[in-house]
Amino acid sequence: MLLPRRTFLAGAAGVLAAPRMLFAQAATDRRFVFIIQRGAADGLHTVVPYADPAYAALRGALAIDPASATKLDGSFALHPSLQEFGRLYTQGQALFVHAVASPYRDRSHFDGQNVLESGGTAPYQLKDGWMNRLVRLLPQRGKEAIAFAPTVPLALRGAAEVSSYAPSALPAANEDLLLRVQQLYEGDAQLHALWSAAMDAQNMAGAAGQGGKRQDPAELGRVAANFLAQPQGPRIAMIETGGWDTHSAQAPRLAAQLRNLDALVAALREGLGAAWQQTVVLVATEFGRTAAANGTGGTDHGTASAALLAGGAVQGGRVIADWPGLAASALYEGRDLRPTQDLDALIAATAADAFALDRDRVARALFPEMRAGRALPRLVRA
Numbered sequence: 417m418l419l420p421r422r423t424f425l426a427g428a429a430g431v432l433a434a435p436r437m438l439f440a441q442a443a444t445d446r447r448f449v450f451i452i453q454r455g456a457a458d459g460l461h462t463v464v465p466y467a468d469p470a471y472a473a474l475r476g477a478l479a480i481d482p483a484s485a486t487k488l489d490g491s492f493a494l495h496p497s498l499q500e501f502g503r504l505y506t507q508g509q510a511l512f513v514h515a516v517a518s519p520y521r522d523r524s525h526f527d528g529q530n531v532l533e534s535g536g537t538a539p540y541q542l543k544d545g546w547m548n549r550l551v552r553l554l555p556q557r558g559k560e561a562i563a564f565a566p567t568v569p570l571a572l573r574g575a576a577e578v579s580s581y582a583p584s585a586l587p588a589a590n591e592d593l594l595l596r597v598q599q600l601y602e603g604d605a606q607l608h609a610l611w612s613a614a615m616d617a618q619n620m621a622g623a624a625g626q627g628g629k630r631q632d633p634a635e636l637g638r639v640a641a642n643f644l645a646q647p648q649g650p651r652i653a654m655i656e657t658g659g660w661d662t663h664s665a666q667a668p669r670l671a672a673q674l675r676n677l678d679a680l681v682a683a684l685r686e687g688l689g690a691a692w693q694q695t696v697v698l699v700a701t702e703f704g705r706t707a708a709a710n711g712t713g714g715t716d717h718g719t720a721s722a723a724l725l726a727g728g729a730v731q732g733g734r735v736i737a738d739w740p741g742l743a744a745s746a747l748y749e750g751r752d753l754r755p756t757q758d759l760d761a762l763i764a765a766t767a768a769d770a771f772a773l774d775r776d777r778v779a780r781a782l783f784p785e786m787r788a789g790r791a792l793p794r795l796v797r798a
Contacts, residue, residue, distance in 0.1 A: 455660030459722030497674035517755035523717035528702035548574030641687025693728035769796035
């Protein structure tokens with residue numbers, strides 16, 4: 417019996433539509449999660465250099481009162497919205513890297529994200545993504561990657577095959593409809609394989625992946641955890657977050673954004689259970705924002721920012737920073753936090769440490785044009 421197209425699309429959309437996450441599979445107990453902050457997150461608002469003599473005057477009303485923040489050391493504090501990250505830092509499961517940037521030095525979101533995701537040194541130089549190249553470095557089993565998005569983000573595009581899973585806000589399909597579709601596809605080898613893969617993904621997602629409501633960040637974290645915690649599940653993930661472009665009213669908007677990020681990571685940790693001890697989460701953005709506030713209570717496109725690492729496998733409790741300072745003479749082009757740490761090197765070192773690979777080999781594969789620089793300390797427990 418053939419099902420009407422409209423009936424199929426409405427009933428089975430919970431199996432075929434998606435939040436914006438990517439997963440890849442590898443034969444290892446380690447999990448590696450990359451969270452991209454699209455829109456250029458303000459690192460000075462996230463990891464606060466409260467001890468810098470120029471900080472308070474430069475930031476004005478955007479300056480964070482260190483009494484309300486989580487003190488990390490004698491120089492830096494964490495935005496008060498990042499309570500989970502603060503707890504993880506105290507437990508030695510989070511660290512922060514400041515004044516970090518990709519090789520990109522202009523201020524276009526599209527170009528900056530292209531450089532960050534492709535691993536090139538200029539926009540559109542490379543056609544595939546560094547995460548796809550990372551997948552190809554690892555022992556492989558079964559299906560290597562899965563995308564939770566209508567389209568696969570550039571970071572995971574490439575030769576490694578990527579399938580997709582798309583949780584929907586529509587009501588979940590009932591069992592009768594699913595059974596009819598299964599029977600309809602049994603005689604077609606290609607469609608039957610696709611349907612079986614979709615149902616396997618639905619089973620991995622569990623209750624958190626069922627339709628019927630818009631996913632909040634914590635729900636997104638639980639869906640990710642359901643996949644990553646499976647013995648035969650993916651081991652590499654990418655999660656997209658947006659809304660970091662705070663040209664105006666930055667203080668309340670960024671507080672909400674950081675709370676959402678914190679909730680996502682907290683749900684991921686809780687959902688992973690014991691697997692959290694084998695997990696590394698890296699959070700980064702395409703570039704930072706201006707050191708000084710603009711006239712509308714926000715900041716404009718800048719250069720260096722802050723990256724965050726968390727996970728039970730992270731060798732944390734540290735802030736890694738060759739701090740350039742915020743004095744007028746120290747600012748990049750007289751307006752931005754000057755980069756002193758290489759984001760490409762940080763990504764390569766994190767991925768290599770996470771999977772016990774040679775750092776130089778990983779760096780050459782993921783970022784073929786990257787120049788040798790200052791070595792980073794070990795980031796992940798052996």
